[in-house]
Structures are given as structure tokens and as C-alpha cells.
Amino acid sequence: MTDFFNGVPALSYEGPETDNEFAFRHYNPDEVVLGKSMRDHLRFACAYWHSFAWPGGDPFGGQTFERPWFGDSMEHARLKADVAFDMFQRLGVPYFCFHDADVRPEGSSFAEATRNLEEIVDYFAQKMDETGIKLLWGTANLFSHRRFMAGAATNPDPDVFAYSAATIKTCMDATMRLGGENYVLWGGREGYETLLNTDMGRERKQAGAMLQMVVDYKHKTGFKGAILIEPKPQEPTKHQYDYDVATVYGFLKDFGLEGEVQVNIEQGHAILAGHTFEHELALARELGIFGSIDMNRNDYQSGWDTDQFPNNVPEMTLAYYEVLRAGGFKTGGTNFDAKLRRQSLDPADLILAHVGGMDACAAGLKAAAAMLQDGKLEAARKDRYAGWDTPAATAMLDSDLTSIEAMVRNAKLDPKPRSGQQERLENLVNRYL
Ligand code: XUL
Ligand code: CO
Numbered sequence: 001m002t003d004f005f006n007g008v009p010a011l012s013y014e015g016p017e018t019d020n021e022f023a024f025r026h027y028n029p030d031e032v033v034l035g036k037s038m039r040d041h042l043r044f045a046c047a048y049w050h051s052f053a054w055p056g057g058d059p060f061g062g063q064t065f066e067r068p069w070f071g072d073s074m075e076h077a078r079l080k081a082d083v084a085f086d087m088f089q090r091l092g093v094p095y096f097c098f099h100d101a102d103v104r105p106e107g108s109s110f111a112e113a114t115r116n117l118e119e120i121v122d123y124f125a126q127k128m129d130e131t132g133i134k135l136l137w138g139t140a141n142l143f144s145h146r147r148f149m150a151g152a153a154t155n156p157d158p159d160v161f162a163y164s165a166a167t168i169k170t171c172m173d174a175t176m177r178l179g180g181e182n183y184v185l186w187g188g189r190e191g192y193e194t195l196l197n198t199d200m201g202r203e204r205k206q207a208g209a210m211l212q213m214v215v216d217y218k219h220k221t222g223f224k225g226a227i228l229i230e231p232k233p234q235e236p237t238k239h240q241y242d243y244d245v246a247t248v249y250g251f252l253k254d255f256g257l258e259g260e261v262q263v264n265i266e267q268g269h270a271i272l273a274g275h276t277f278e279h280e281l282a283l284a285r286e287l288g289i290f291g292s293i294d295m296n297r298n299d300y301q302s303g304w305d306t307d308q309f310p311n312n313v314p315e316m317t318l319a320y321y322e323v324l325r326a327g328g329f330k331t332g333g334t335n336f337d338a339k340l341r342r343q344s345l346d347p348a349d350l351i352l353a354h355v356g357g358m359d360a361c362a363a364g365l366k367a368a369a370a371m372l373q374d375g376k377l378e379a380a381r382k383d384r385y386a387g388w389d390t391p392a393a394t395a396m397l398d399s400d401l402t403s404i405e406a407m408v409r410n411a412k413l414d415p416k417p418r419s420g421q422q423e424r425l426e427n428l429v430n431r432y433l
Contacts, residue, residue, distance in 0.1 A: 001086050001089075002079075002082045002083050002086045004068070004083045004086065004347055005083075005086060005087070005090060005347050005348075005351065007348075008022065008090070008347060008348050008351050009022045010022075010090070011023060011024065011090060011091065011092070011351070011355065012024070013027065013028040013029070015028075021352060021355075022351070022352070022355070023355075024355060024358065024359055024362070025359050025363075026359045026360075026362035026363040026366065027042075027358045027359050027361070027362035028362070029092060033365060033366060033369045034324070034369045034372070034373065036328070038362055038365065039094060041328060041329075041365055042333070042334050042358075042361055042362065042365060043094065043095060043136065043329050043332070043333025043334055044091075044093040044094060044095065044333065044334050044335075044336070044358060044361070045093060045094075045095035045096055045097050045136040045137075045333050045334065045335040045336065046084070046087065046088055046091070046093050046095075046096050046097070046335075046336055046354065047096075047097050047098075047294075047335055047336055047337050047338070048084060048096060048097065048098035048099070048102040048103060049098070049099055049102045049141075050307060050336075050337065050338060050339035050340075051084070051087065051339070051340075051350055052067075052069070052080050052083065052084050052102065053080075053101070053102040053103075054339055055070065056340075056342040057342070058342060061342075064342045064343065064345065065342075065345060066345075067080075067083075069083060072105045072106075073105060074104075074105065074116060074119060074120070076105075077103060077104055077105060077116070077120050078120070078123055080103070081103070081120065081123055081124060081127060084096065085127045085131055085133065087350065087351070087354075088131070088133050089131055089133070090351060091351070091354050091355070091358070093133070093354075093358075094132075094133065094134060094333075095133065095134050095135065095136035095181075095333055095335075096133060096134075096135060096136065097135070097136050097137045097138070097139070097184075097335050098135075098138060098139075099138075099139050099140060099141035099171075100113070100117050100139075100140055100141055100167065100170065100171050100174070101141035101144055101145075102141070103117070103120050103124075104116035104117045104119070104120045106145070110163065110166060110167075113170075114170050117170060117171075117174055118174070121174045121177055121178060124178055125177065125178060128178065128179075134179065134181070135175065135178040135179060135180040135181065136180070136181055136182060136292070136332075136333045136335055137175065137180055137181065137182035137183060137184045137225075137228065137264075137292070137335070138171055138172070138174055138175030138178070138180045138183060138184070139171060139183065139184040139185065139186065140164075140167045140168050140170075140171040142164050142167060142168075142187075142188075142189065143186075143188035143189045143236065147160060147163065148160065148164070148189050149189065150189070151187075151189045151190050151191070151203070152164035152187070152189060152190060152210075153165075153187070153190060153206050153207045153209075153210035153211075154187075154189075154190045154191070154203035154204075154206050154207050154241070155206075156199075161206060161210070164210070165210060165213060168185075168210075168213075168214060169217065171183075172214070172217060172218070172221070172223065175223075175225070176221060176223050176225075180225055181225045181226070181331045181332075181333075182225045182226045182227070182228050182264070182291065182292060182331050182332065183214070183218070183223070183225055183226075183227050183228070184228045184229075184230055184264050184292075185211070185214065185227070185228070185229050185230065186229075186230040186232065186242075186264075187207070187229075187232075187240060187241060187242050188232070188235075188236050188237065188240070189236065189237055190203075190207055190237070190240060190241050190242065191234070191237035191238065191239045191240035191241050192237065192238060192239055193237060193238050194238070203241070204241065204251070204254075207241060207251075208251070208254065208255040208257075211229075211255060211257060211261065212255065212257065214227055215227060215257060215260045215261065218260075225331055226261075226262050226291050226292075226330075226331045226332070227260060227261045227262070228261070228262050228263060228264040228291045228292055228332075229242055229248050229252075229261055229262075229263055229264070230242070230263070230264040230265075230266060230269070230294065231243060231244050231245055231247065231248050231263060231265065231266075231269060231273070231280070232266065232269040232272065232273075232305075233269070233272050233273040233274075234272065235272065235304070235305050243273060244269075244270070244273040244275060244280065245263055245265065245280045245283045245284050245287070245289070246283060248263055248289075249283075249287050249289060252289070258287075258288075258289065261289070262284075262289045262290060262291030262292075262332075263280075263284050263289050263290065263291055263292075264291055264292045264293065264294055264332070264335075265277070265280045265281055265284060265290075265291075265292075265293050265294070266293070266294035266295075266296065266337055267293070267294070267295060267296050267297060267298070267310065267315075267319070268294075268296050268297065268298040268305050268306065268307055268337075269294075269305070271298040271300070272298065272303075272305060276318070277315065277318070277319045278318040278319055278321070278322050281293070281319060281322035281323060281326070282322050282325075284326075285322060285325060285326040290323075290326045290332075291330075291331065291332045292329065292331070292332025292333055292335065293319070293323070293332065293333075293334055293335065294335050294336075294337035295310050295334050295335065295336055295337065295338065295357065295361060296308060296309065296310060296336065296337050296338040297309065297310045297311065297312060297315070297338070307337060307338050307339045308338060308339075308341075309336065309338040309340075309353045309354070309356055309357040310338065310357050310360045310361065311356055311357070311360050312360065313360050313363045313364050313367070313433060314364075314429075314430075314433055315364070316360050316361050316363065316364025316365075317363075317364040317367040317368050317371070317429070317432065317433060318364075318368075318429075319364065319368075320361070320364045320365045320367075320368040320369075321368040321371060321372065323368075324365075324368055324369060324372050325372070334361055336354060336357055338353070338357060340353055367432040367433050368432075370432045371429065371432045374432070376428055377425065377428060377429070380421065380424075380425060380428075384418075384420075
């Protein structure tokens with residue numbers, strides 16, 4: 001334990017009626033929901049970058065947070081790890097996630113960056129042993145340093161492609177060394193600022209080649225975790241190639257990798273793409289590429305990726321409903337890719353943000369489970385498609401236009417519209433909240 005959170009009381013589950021802000025109202029890790037503990041359903045993870053590496057800047061102003069671990073030395077990196085594991089333990093989250101750049105000083109060369117990473121990974125291994133906290137996923141930051149300003153895999157300069165490939169290898173090695181359950185690829189700079197200087201066909205091929213190398217390395221090393229792409233339509237780049245789940249699936253199909261790679265879907269990214277979170281989750285499930293989620297909330301007015309902590313239980317309910325319909329997480333989990341507002345300076349703010357987020361997710365999970373168990377929503381959906389249950393209707397999908405035309409004439413078919421009952425279903429959902 002460190003002294004960073006001194007004065008912050010210990011947390012436990014106290015139930016919905018408690019008046020204690022430092023307590024869980026809904027997240028009760030051992031409580032069984034649909035045959036599984038909430039801990040195992042939700043598989044919570046904290047994101048290292050937002051809570052421990054981000055200084056509180058925005059496009060108009062710099063650092064607002066003062067943290068004793070801000071600095072470029074390995075000593076700072078170790079202190080950061082101490083405080084991070086202190087927070088993970090206090091919250092009782094089973095997992096964490098990190099980028100290389102979050103956890104180690106950059107140094108002055110690739111070799112030094114790698115040495116620093118390996119050193120801190122050893123330090124993590126020791127802490128993970130002591131605490132039982134596990135790694136949900138690791139990833140490479142191929143977007144912050146200026147060398148990546150025109151992309152990583154999709155860079156016009158082959159040297160940057162090489163640097164990126166080498167960096168990914170070191171980050172996959174770090175993830176494997178720590179028993180990580182997934183490896184994530186988020187291509188924040190894999191896209192373009194202007195088409196005027198961009199060869200899109202070439203860049204797509206480069207991205208496909210890099211992804212193939214990642215998959216090959218997974219098989220070569222025997223990594224058992226999942227490779228996940230995290231879609232996002234824009235920000236920081238004007239247009240990003242991994243726009244949304246549908247686009248990523250098309251890309252995977254194109255390169256024959258749809259059986260090898262899944263998606264890590266982020267709430268805020270779904271909103272930026274003009275979708276709901278549940279849309280992205282439902283589509284990933286239907287396409288067989290659902291992997292994990294990055295949980296947060298976007299401001300619906302600003303149009304920015306604001307990465308707020310989730311607190312909207314109705315939204316969480318619809319999201320976890322889709323997660324449950326997908327059969328729950330396998331290697332994936334709920335990673336809080338969320339940051340404090342830049343005025344939230346106190347150590348207690350960091351704890352309360354996660355407590356609120358964990359409770360909102362837990363309340364959503366419980367409502368979703370009740371909705372699924374009750375079965376009324378699924379019964380209504382099933383009933384809507386009941387006409388397709390007859391052998392004649394099913395056979396029509398393998399028929400042809402000429403035969404169908406003949407059938408329509410012979411049977412004097414005259415379809416009768418039916419209500420979609422949207423309001424009735426919306427009222428039904430609200431009953432579980
Ligand atoms: C950026 C984002 C990233 C990824 C990991 O919007 O979500 O933090 O989750 O690189
Ligand atoms: Co994310």
C-alpha cells in the first residue's frame with residue numbers, strides 16, 4: 001500500500017440503501033446472477049493510462065493533476081505501479097490493462113524503451129503474484145510519439161512500419177509474460193488527415209500485412225489470448241480505417257482473418273460512429289467477433305471522445321443484455337477506459353469514479369439478467385419472426401425470383417402489416433430498471 005489514498009476509507013458492498021459514498025450499492029462480487037458471480041460476469045479492469053498517465057490536459061490547457069509519480073525515471077514508473085496496484089486492490093477489480101508508454105519511460109532508443117518495459121513488467125509480475133490481480137490486455141501506444149503522426153502500420157515511411165512492428169512484438173511479449181488474456185490493437189493514427197496526400201489502397205494493404213504478422217506471432221508463440229481490434233471512426237485522425245464493427249469485419253474478411261481476430265468495443269467510440277453501444281455489441285455477436293468492452297460514456301453534445309465514467313444505468317442495461325445474449329465474456333471483460341474530469345483533483349475522486357462506474361455496470365447487469373430470465377422481450381422478438389418458422393418460408397431463402405413470383409400469384413399473397421410495438425417494448429424494459 002502507498003500513502004496516496006490516505007484518508008480514503010476501505011470499500012465494501014453495503015447494498016442500495018447505504019448512505020456511505022465509499023461503498024458499493026450494486027456491485028457485490030460474490031452475488032450469483034444467472035449461475036455466475038458478478039465478479040466473473042463483469043470481469044472489471046482498470047485502465048492504466050487514464051488514471052495514472054494522463055496529466056489532465058485538454059486542447060486548451062495542460063496539466064491539472066499533480067501526482068508524485070509524474071516524471072521520466074524508473075523510480076517514478078515504480079511509484080506509479082505501486083499506486084496503481086493500491087487502487088486496483090482497494091476497488092477489488094480483478095484485472096488491469098496498459099500500453100507500453102503508460103508504464104515505462106521512453107528512453108532515448110528502441111533498445112532502452114524495451115529494457116525499461118521489461119524491467120517494469122518484472123515489477124508488475126511480482127505485484128500480480130502478491131495481489132492476485134491479472135492482466136486483461138496489453139497494447140502498444142503507436143499514436144502519442146511524433147514518429148507515429150502519419151500512422152504506424154499505415155505510415156508512408158517503411159521505417160515507421162518497422163518500428164511499429166518491433167514495438168508490437170515487445171508489447172505482445174510483455175502481455176504474454178504477464179499471462180494477459182487478450183492483446184488489443186487500436187489504430188488511432190491508422191487513417192488520414194487529408195485524402196490529398198493519402199494512398200488508401202496501399203495503407204489498407206500495410207494494415208492487413210501487420211495484422212497478419214500479429215496473428216502469425218500469436219500462433220508461433222502459442223499465445224492463448226484473443227487478438228482484438230478496437231474500432232473508432234475518428235479522433236485523433238480525421239478518418240480512421242477501423243471505423244466501426246461492420247467496417248472491421250469487412251477488413252478482416254478481406255484479409256481472411258475473421259476467424260482470428262475479434263473486437264474490443266468501446267461505448268464512446270460507438271457513439272462517435274453514429275451508433276448505439278448495443279448496436280455494435282449486437283452486430284459483433286451476430287458476426288461471431290465479440291471479444292471485450294471498453295466501458296465509458298460520451299457527452300452527447302460535444303462530439304468529442306470525452307471518456308467519462310459510465311453512470312447511465314438504462315444504457316448499461318441494454319449493453320449487458322447484448323453481452324449476456326452473446327454468452328458473456330470469454331477472454332474479454334469490462335475495462336474502464338474512462339478518465340476523471342480535469343477539475344477532479346483529489347485521490348478520492350479516482351476511487352469514487354470507479355465505484356460509481358462499477359455500480360452502474362452491476363445495476364445494468366442485474367437488470368439485463370432479469371430481463372433475459374423473464375423472457376418477455378425475447379418472446380416478443382421471436383413472435384415477430386414466427387412466420388419464418390414454417391418449412392415453406394425457410395425454403396424460400398434458397399429459392400429463386402421466378403419460383404417466388406409464381407408462388408405469390410398462385411397463393412394470391414397479400415401481406416398484412418403488423419405493429420412493431422416499440423413503445424410497448426420500451427415500457428417493458430423500464431420495468432426491470
Ligand atoms: C482511445 C482508446 C484507447 C484504446 C487503447 O480512444 O480507446 O485508449 O482503448 O489503445
Ligand atoms: Co478504448
